[in-house]
Amino acid sequence: MTKRQRKLLIASIAFAVVFGIIPNANAMHIMEGYLPFGFCVAWGIVSLPFLVKGFFAIQKKLGQDRKNITILAMSGAFIFVISSLKIPSVTGSCSHMTGTALGAILFGPSAVSILGIIVLIFQAVLLAHGGLTTLGANTFSMAIAGPFLSYGVYRLCKKSKINQRVGVFLAAVIGDLFTYCITSFQLAFAYPSEGGVWVSAAKFLSVFAPTQLPLAIIEGFLTVVVMITLENYAQPELKSAGYLENGKR
Amino acid sequence: MKSTDKKIIAVILAAVAFLIVMPLLVRKGAEFGGSDDAGSQVVEAIDTDYKPWFTPVLERIIGGEIPGEVECFMFCIQTGIGVGIIAFLLGRFVERKKWQS
Numbered sequence: 001m002t003k004r005q006r007k008l009l010i011a012s013i014a015f016a017v018v019f020g021i022i023p024n025a026n027a028m029h030i031m032e033g034y035l036p037f038g039f040c041v042a043w044g045i046v047s048l049p050f051l052v053k054g055f056f057a058i059q060k061k062l063g064q065d066r067k068n069i070t071i072l073a074m075s076g077a078f079i080f081v082i083s084s085l086k087i088p089s090v091t092g093s094c095s096h097m098t099g100t101a102l103g104a105i106l107f108g109p110s111a112v113s114i115l116g117i118i119v120l121i122f123q124a125v126l127l128a129h130g131g132l133t134t135l136g137a138n139t140f141s142m143a144i145a146g147p148f149l150s151y152g153v154y155r156l157c158k159k160s161k162i163n164q165r166v167g168v169f170l171a172a173v174i175g176d177l178f179t180y181c182i183t184s185f186q187l188a189f190a191y192p193s194e195g196g197v198w199v200s201a202a203k204f205l206s207v208f209a210p211t212q213l214p215l216a217i218i219e220g221f222l223t224v225v226v227m228i229t230l231e232n233y234a235q236p237e238l239k240s241a242g243y244l245e246n247g248k249r
Numbered sequence: 250m251k252s253t254d255k256k257i258i259a260v261i262l263a264a265v266a267f268l269i270v271m272p273l274l275v276r277k278g279a280e281f282g283g284s285d286d287a288g289s290q291v292v293e294a295i296d297t298d299y300k301p302w303f304t305p306v307l308e309r310i311i312g313g314e315i316p317g318e319v320e321c322f323m324f325c326i327q328t329g330i331g332v333g334i335i336a337f338l339l340g341r342f343v344e345r346k347k348w349q350s
Contacts, residue, residue, distance in 0.1 A: 078335065080328070088281045090271070092276040142332055221261045
């Protein structure tokens with residue numbers, strides 16, 4: 001192990017210790033047992049094709065170039081880190097971010113569904129956070145809907161010649177917020193109140209949205225930081241993933 | 250790393266630190282509970298006699314809620330795994346660039 005790597009490792013351990021001590025809270029993800037059985041099955045079925053497509057997408061990317069595995073692993077690890085950090089928000093409650101935009105931009109949204117479900121299973125089994133019964137619904141909101149919109153926003157920014165880093169920022173922010181919108185609607189479909197699904201959705205959104213907005217901005221910033229770092233140190237990988245063209249942004 | 254990029258990263262990280270610390274200063278004495286719990290409370294408000302029909306696997310095995318400290322530990326492991334992978338790969342990238350130039 002080189003000196004620099006050792007330094008990074010020590011820094012990482014310090015980082016983990018500092019952020020791991022944020023006090024207990026259960027944020028985001030629909031909790032175990034909180035969706036009726038029918039909805040659990042339905043969301044699972046809806047998610048399945050995306051997962052299958054994601055599996056083949058990853059296989060294809062790795063087949064094209066084995067080098068891709070390093071930044072694929074990094075994108076997955078980024079989701080691991082980002083979704084484990086529970087961050088206080090101005091509303092006085094804690095929530096956490098999704099971190100899926102990075103993978104969506106580099107590998108396309110369907111590949112992220114696989115990375116996302118790994119994290120969700122980890123949290124459901126070991127952390128009692130989210131849940132196995134709600135896995136389908138949570139996968140759909142965090143690992144499918146969010147990344148797909150992120151990817152769309154990123155492509156749109158690229159087409160309209162907006163600065164690439166701004167595009168990455170917007171993709172991450174909007175994808176994160178969209179994940180929570182979907183979660184709200186998933187809960188609203190299962191629990192329509194007297195005024196119907198929309199009234200319920202507004203209720204859930206009013207709980208999630210104000211808390212999530214500052215966190216979405218933080219997520220956008222962090223995604224840009226990782227992207228800048230990769231631009232500097234992992235140019236061959238970014239070219240192979242199609243993010244950089246001819247070494248220039 | 251380009252010096253402009255270094256500056257951008259420094260500014261961004263400062264902004265992130267500010268965004269994280271600010272709520273603690275603005276909302277003194279707030280509980281900072283999870284927004285997920287809040288979500289569950291809305292469920293219970295809409296459907297007053299709703300009972301969760303499944304309890305988390307781990308809570309079943311140990312027969313009760315996971316202690317707060319243990320949950321922190323688990324989250325810590327999750328962060329640690331992620332940071333470990335990122336730090337390891339980034340370390341390799343940085344070294345590679347150093348030897349190439």
